[in-house]
Amino acid sequence: MGVVxxxxxxxxxxxxxxxxLLTRKLEILGAEKQGTFCVDCETYHTAASTxxxxxxxxxxMYVMHNSEYPLSCFALFENGPCLIADTNFDVLMxxxxxxxxxxxxxxxxxxxxxxxxxxxxxxxxTVTMGPSARxxxxxxxxxxxxxxxxxxxxxxxxxxxxxGSHTPGAPAVFGNRHDVVYGPADTMVQYMELFNKIRKxxxxxxxxxx
Amino acid sequence: xxGVRAVRISIESACExxxxxxxxxxxxxxxxxxxxxxxxxxxxxxxxxxxxxxxxEEEAAGAEGDAQDWAGAGSSADQDDEEGLVKFxxxxxxxxxxxxxxxxxxxxxxxxxxxxxxxRDKKFMTLxxxxxxxxxxKQNPQTLQLISKKKSLAGAAQILLKGAERxxxxxxxNQENKLQRDFNSELLRLRQHWKLRKVGDKILGDLSYRSxxxxxxxxxxxxxxxxxxxxxxxxxPEDYCPLDVQIxxxxxxxxxxxxxxxxxxxxxxxxxxxxxxxxxxPKSKPGSPHWQTKLEAAQNVLLCKEIFAQLSxxxxxxxxxxxxxxxxxxxxxxxxxxxxxxxxxCHSSNDKKSQKSATEKPSPEDHLYVLEHxxxxxxxxxxxxxxxxxxxxxxxxxxxxxxxxRLSGPQAFDKNEINSLQSSEGLLEKIIKQAKHIFLRSxxxxxxxxxxxxxxxxxxxxxxxxxxxxxxxxxxxxxxSQGYEQICKSIQLQLNIGVEQIRVVHRDGRVIxxxxxxxxxxxxxxxxxxxxxxxxxxxxxxxxxxxxxxxxKVMFYKIANGVIxxxxxxxxxxxxxxxxTLFIKWSCLCLHLALASYDFFQNSFxxxxxxxxxxxxxxxxKHKEAITSKGVLxxxxx
Numbered sequence: 001m002g003v004v005x006x007x008x009x010x011x012x013x014x015x016x017x018x019x020x021l022l023t024r025k026l027e028i029l030g031a032e033k034q035g036t037f038c039v040d041c042e043t044y045h046t047a048a049s050t051x052x053x054x055x056x057x058x059x060x061m062y063v064m065h066n067s068e069y070p071l072s073c074f075a076l077f078e079n080g081p082c083l084i085a086d087t088n089f090d091v092l093m094x095x096x097x098x099x100x101x102x103x104x105x106x107x108x109x110x111x112x113x114x115x116x117x118x119x120x121x122x123x124x125x126t127v128t129m130g131p132s133a134r135x136x137x138x139x140x141x142x143x144x145x146x147x148x149x150x151x152x153x154x155x156x157x158x159x160x161x162x163x164g165s166h167t168p169g170a171p172a173v174f175g176n177r178h179d180v181v182y183g184p185a186d187t188m189v190q191y192m193e194l195f196n197k198i199r200k201x202x203x204x205x206x207x208x209x210x
Numbered sequence: 211x212x213g214v215r216a217v218r219i220s221i222e223s224a225c226e227x228x229x230x231x232x233x234x235x236x237x238x239x240x241x242x243x244x245x246x247x248x249x250x251x252x253x254x255x256x257x258x259x260x261x262x263x264x265x266x267e268e269e270a271a272g273a274e275g276d277a278q279d280w281a282g283a284g285s286s287a288d289q290d291d292e293e294g295l296v297k298f299x300x301x302x303x304x305x306x307x308x309x310x311x312x313x314x315x316x317x318x319x320x321x322x323x324x325x326x327x328x329x330r331d332k333k334f335m336t337l338x339x340x341x342x343x344x345x346x347x348k349q350n351p352q353t354l355q356l357i358s359k360k361k362s363l364a365g366a367a368q369i370l371l372k373g374a375e376r377x378x379x380x381x382x383x384n385q386e387n388k389l390q391r392d393f394n395s396e397l398l399r400l401r402q403h404w405k406l407r408k409v410g411d412k413i414l415g416d417l418s419y420r421s422x423x424x425x426x427x428x429x430x431x432x433x434x435x436x437x438x439x440x441x442x443x444x445x446x447p448e449d450y451c452p453l454d455v456q457i458x459x460x461x462x463x464x465x466x467x468x469x470x471x472x473x474x475x476x477x478x479x480x481x482x483x484x485x486x487x488x489x490x491x492p493k494s495k496p497g498s499p500h501w502q503t504k505l506e507a508a509q510n511v512l513l514c515k516e517i518f519a520q521l522s523x524x525x526x527x528x529x530x531x532x533x534x535x536x537x538x539x540x541x542x543x544x545x546x547x548x549x550x551x552x553x554x555x556c557h558s559s560n561d562k563k564s565q566k567s568a569t570e571k572p573s574p575e576d577h578l579y580v581l582e583h584x585x586x587x588x589x590x591x592x593x594x595x596x597x598x599x600x601x602x603x604x605x606x607x608x609x610x611x612x613x614x615x616r617l618s619g620p621q622a623f624d625k626n627e628i629n630s631l632q633s634s635e636g637l638l639e640k641i642i643k644q645a646k647h648i649f650l651r652s653x654x655x656x657x658x659x660x661x662x663x664x665x666x667x668x669x670x671x672x673x674x675x676x677x678x679x680x681x682x683x684x685x686x687x688x689x690x691s692q693g694y695e696q697i698c699k700s701i702q703l704q705l706n707i708g709v710e711q712i713r714v715v716h717r718d719g720r721v722i723x724x725x726x727x728x729x730x731x732x733x734x735x736x737x738x739x740x741x742x743x744x745x746x747x748x749x750x751x752x753x754x755x756x757x758x759x760x761x762x763k764v765m766f767y768k769i770a771n772g773v774i775x776x777x778x779x780x781x782x783x784x785x786x787x788x789x790x791t792l793f794i795k796w797s798c799l800c801l802h803l804a805l806a807s808y809d810f811f812q813n814s815f816x817x818x819x820x821x822x823x824x825x826x827x828x829x830x831x832k833h834k835e836a837i838t839s840k841g842v843l844x845x846x847x848x
Contacts, residue, residue, distance in 0.1 A: 068624055068625070069622040069623065069624055070625065070628070071615075071618045071619045071623065071628065072618070072619045072620070072621075072622045072623075073619070074622075084619075084620055084621070084622050085619060085620055086609075086616075086619030086620060087619060088609070088619075183622070184622040185622075
């Protein structure tokens with residue numbers, strides 16, 4: 001199970017430098033670099049033609065990919081269900097142009113390095129929207145456990161060890177269901193929320209932790 | 211009953227005289243009873259001569275006759291007159307009938323007598339038995355059944371014979387027609403074995419393995435043409451076939467994959483020499499037509515090409531420590547440092563030119579037929595995998611690929627899980643592993659055999675297991691000393707020969723891993739030899755002396771293993787004697803050890819002293835002079 005959080009940029013430094021700081025900290029800790037990762041997200045909204053006369057706001061649908069699950073594609077609504085599909089889903093979206101239209105300039109992604117520290121998987125990435133870097137995302141995953149309530153405290157401790165004061169609280173994904181099995185969909189929901197938050201901030205962020 | 215008065219019974223005789231008439235006054239006139247002669251006459255009249263004794267028919271007639279007699283015996287004219295029908299005339303005297311009957315009887319008797327006397331002479335009359343009718347057949351119904359069955363069977367047999375006749379006629383017709391086979395029937399036969407389709411006015415066929423799961427891009431189409439170069443005037447040749455197949459030009463001839471292992475690495479300049487010796491064509495089945503053999507050979511060539519293409523592709527793509535070399539039609543790789551494995555595709559076309567040049571005789575040890583066969587099996591395995599139900603998509607709209615791979619998208623598999631699904635080993639790697647194992651196994655066998663032939667005591671036995679894996683074999687090695695087999699059972703080794711190393715499991719549980727180096731195995735086995743020797747020698751040391759004979763100059767000990775002669779000049783007794791005997795025993799032991807050690811150590815004492823028991827060897831050396839100076843001669847029993 002894993003937790004995704006945003007790391008605020010340190011004062012007076014750029015995004016890249018902050019990322020370098022973090023990665024150096026991790027390497028000192030003893031984590032080994034294991035390549036790169038990438039998580040991206042595209043937004044679609046339901047076409048106006050399907051709305052009918054009610055005039056309700058079109059729902060937003062996010063189609064995301066995660067390099068951790070290379071053969072899968074995730075599609076989710078804001079508070080709704082998350083669909084895990086094959087990569088052919090992208091082709092399907094092209095066919096569904098009439099119903100789902102891509103929102104302008106909506107592609108947001110995070111790229112960075114992947115570190116492995118025993119059972120922990122840490123991914124530090126730069127969130128970019130177009131050409132500009134908007135923030136830093138940190139994902140920590142504890143492989144062996146899939147039940148949130150059992151290992152949340154362990155994760156918190158680990159996060160504190162290298163994030164220091166920027167440690168986030170319990171993610172909203174868990175909510176009340178602490179004993180439910182954690183899945184990849186939950187990770188994607190967390191990313192989606194993170195991206196939305198970053199999208200709302202117009203400049204390089206100073207905003208707090210979720 | 212007592213007390214009751216007896217009843218008076220009076221008896222009257224019934225012989226009363228017959229009443230003739232009863233007078234008016236009641237007086238009865240009695241008839242006079244018949245007198246004796248009258249009675250006799252009456253009775254005589256009642257005899258019926260026509261009645262036999264005991265015959266019923268005649269009794270009835272006799273009863274009738276009686277009634278008539280009674281009628282006559284009444285001799286009352288009144289009665290006779292009333293019965294006018296009575297044939298019996300009123301007789302004159304009662305003996306009349308008797309007399310008549312007797313007279314007729316006499317007549318008949320005379321006649322009979324006369325006949326019998328004539329018959330006796332046999333001159334005029336003879337007796338002949340009456341011919342009897344044949345016995346009425348009691349088994350009548352059964353015979354009828356038999357006859358009816360016979361008839362019906364004959365009818366059925368007739369029908370069957372007619373049918374058989376027709377069949378034989380048609381068979382003979384076919385036989386005749388065989389010589390004049392026509393194109394269509396031959397085409398039908400071809401269709402039974404190969405896939406054909408009609409394109410325009412050409413008939414094309416498919417001899418590739420694509421329908422069996424191959425992914426090789428060769429088209430593999432052959433054309434079926436009519437054989438029209440026949441001169442009807444001349445006699446039709448025996449093997450004439452109205453059909454001919456034209457195979458693609460690059461599939462002509464025959465091919466095979468040659469896998470061989472060479473010890474020394476050749477020069478780079480030698481690469482590129484293409485080995486093309488013609489293996490004799492596999493004999494086709496005697497009844498199969500010539501197009502069948504042609505097509506099968508072409509298909510084999512295609513398969514060999516596919517195998518070689520797959521191997522060369524992998525040789526180039528896969529990264530290994532020592533890169534594989536692909537030259538023309540050969541792939542060369544080095545599984546072990548001093549070993550070279552070469553896989554080559556030998557394709558010989560049927561041209562007459564090349565037949566002349568192929569004079570090389572293939573050396574049989576060179577070509578590893580097992581590996582060639584395994585290559586064929588592996589590529590077929592690969593073909594089957596592409597067509598297996600795991601690969602075929604369910605539902606039909608899903609993409610091709612392994613079933614679990616299709617699920618990896620919707621179930622969000624991560625990289626580790628995906629890697630575990632995909633088989634990582636290619637054809638080349640598998641073949642190289644198999645070749646390594648074969649080589650290691652044969653070398654181990656050679657090592658054990660050479661040791662066994664070189665060293666006579668102790669003896670080494672190897673029991674190879676029959677059931678082996680492609681990548682693993684095992685052998686059980688026993689080292690024993692002659693005469694001490696039951697006692698020295700401790701040296702039993704199980705060798706598991708893998709792909710690159712040999713694992714030795716000792717009887718006491720120790721596991722040692724040896725590398726592929728030949729010398730390591732030899733050293734190890736020799737060390738085991740000496741261990742066994744030590745045990746044997748220790749036992750031998752405690753030999754019992756069976757008899758001692760003392761002569762003037764020589765002492766003679768007889769022991770289980772041989773005879774010891776000791777030369778001594780003075781007598782000794784007591785403790786000195788014991789020391790003396792002990793010393794002799796010890797010397798013999800060392801001598802035995804020295805002899806045994808000398809056998810297989812030869813000249814290389816220095817090398818082995820590191821591995822073996824130093825003390826043992828040193829004693830050996832130290833006492834060598836002592837032995838000779840003491841003059842002990844030991845003759846060992848063989």
